[in-house]
Every structure is written in structure tokens, then in C-alpha cells.
Amino acid sequence: MQRDIVRPVDVPRPESVAEVATWAGSEDLRTTHFIHAPVVWVLLPLAALGFLIWGSITSPNEGPSGDLFADDGIGSLWLYVAASVWLLVAIGVLIRRLVLFHGLREENEWIFQHHVAHSIHRTSFDRDDGEGSWATYIALDHRIDDRRATGICEAFEEWLRTKGLPPSGSEPISSATLFGPQLAGGYFFLHLPVSQTAGETTKHEWLLITPSHEHDESDADEVIVTPVPPRKRLQKIRARLHRKAERSAR
Structure with a gap:
């Protein structure tokens, strides 16, 4: 399906x-x-x-x-x-x-200079740490088309269904690493680098994913992950930075 x-x-x-x-x-x-x-x-x-x-x-x-x-x-x-x-x-x-x-x-x-924006999508598999149930996520490169995005999500879901969740503390896992270059453009996150509430979907919609300075083309999992604040907080941050820039320019 x-x-x-x-x-x-x-x-x-x-x-x-x-x-x-x-x-x-x-x-x-x-x-x-x-x-x-x-x-x-x-x-x-x-x-x-x-x-x-x-x-x-x-x-x-x-x-x-x-x-x-x-x-x-x-x-x-x-x-x-x-x-x-x-x-x-x-x-x-x-x-x-x-x-x-x-x-x-x-x-x-x-x-x-090198980031790529990825949208965040909750999977159907939550992580249970004994104290609560925490959502897991797939991040999708905004440049890929909907057909590949759907294929990546389905491949991750099937992988989770057959293999189960990776160990606690696992780093982001690239779809290219698991499924090959034909499904490049996605990452699985056991832990998002944002504040979360057990059982709830995060309000964040985007991450910036950047290859590390020592990036090896053969290792797509070596990345720097930067959370993009939710829309309202993003607007406040931008307004504050604009005011600061205007004061500095005077």
C-alpha cells in the first residue's frame, strides 16, 4: 500500500x-x-x-x-x-x-554554504524507552520528486518492519546507505535534535542536513544536522536579527 x-x-x-x-x-x-x-x-x-x-x-x-x-x-x-x-x-x-x-x-x-533543507515526516514506528513512547522520523531532501520521496518512506517503513528500530543513540541513517543511490535523498532519525514531548509529533517541519567537513562520498551518514525553528519562532528570530543588523548599520 x-x-x-x-x-x-x-x-x-x-x-x-x-x-x-x-x-x-x-x-x-x-x-x-x-x-x-x-x-x-x-x-x-x-x-x-x-x-x-x-x-x-x-x-x-x-x-x-x-x-x-x-x-x-x-x-x-x-x-x-x-x-x-x-x-x-x-x-x-x-x-x-x-x-x-x-x-x-x-x-x-x-x-x-553547503546545507540542504530536508522536510520531517513521522514514521509509524515509535521508540519506547520504558518511560514513554517517542516518535521517530524520516527526513526528505526537498529537491527530490514526490515519487522518490514516497519510495524512500516506504523502503524505510519496510526496513523498520523487518529489522526493528536501531539501538538507542544511533546516528542518522541515510537511505542511500541502506537502499542504494536510486533511493538517495532521505535519512532516518531515531532521535531528532530538538525538544520533544512523548507521544506527540514535533512542531518542527525542517532540518538542514550538511555533509561534514571530512565528508567521504562513500559515507553518506556523516552529516551535520541543524534544526530549523518552527514557523512562528523563525519569524521572531529573523525579526530580531534584522533589528540587530539595522542598529549595527547606523
């Missing part, structure tokens, strides 16, 4: 690298992970050192800060050493995260 595929027609096209970065960061909190969190961990030992220095000046003979140069100031010395080591480690982590964040900007530029 042939499956009816309803494919959205408003293909999303990112307007800038900044927009790609916003789309990518809308689901994985990457700015918090790479910038905000390590900055906080630098500020904490700085605050501790400031407290110790302030205490040694205002109350040199009292409290844990004490007088560093007094005969019994060895405890205070260890507090200074601990805070200093903490600060050095935190600075090292921050520098490392900034380097990785710079790599993400290069990745966003790559995505902007």
Missing part, C-alpha cells in the same frame, strides 16, 4: 551565518555551555580572592582571610593557593571553550 506524503513547500533558506548559529543554538544551549558557564566559573574564584584580600586588609587578625604574613597565617596561605589554582583552571577551561566556540562559527559558515 502506497503511503501519502504531505511535504511542506516553504523551503527555509537561512539569510546569514548568524541565523544558522541562532537556529543551531536554539536547541542545544551552546552559548551557555561555551561562554556563559565558564565565565561564571572564572568569576567565582575571582570573587573568592577578592573576599580574601578585602578581609586581610580590613580585619587582618580575624576570620579565615587572616594575616597572610603572621606566624599562624599558614591557613590563610592555603586559601589563597586554592583560590588561585581554581582561577587558573577556570581560565584554562574558558580559553578551551572559546577555541571550540570559534570552531562552531567555522562550522556555521560551512552549514550556510
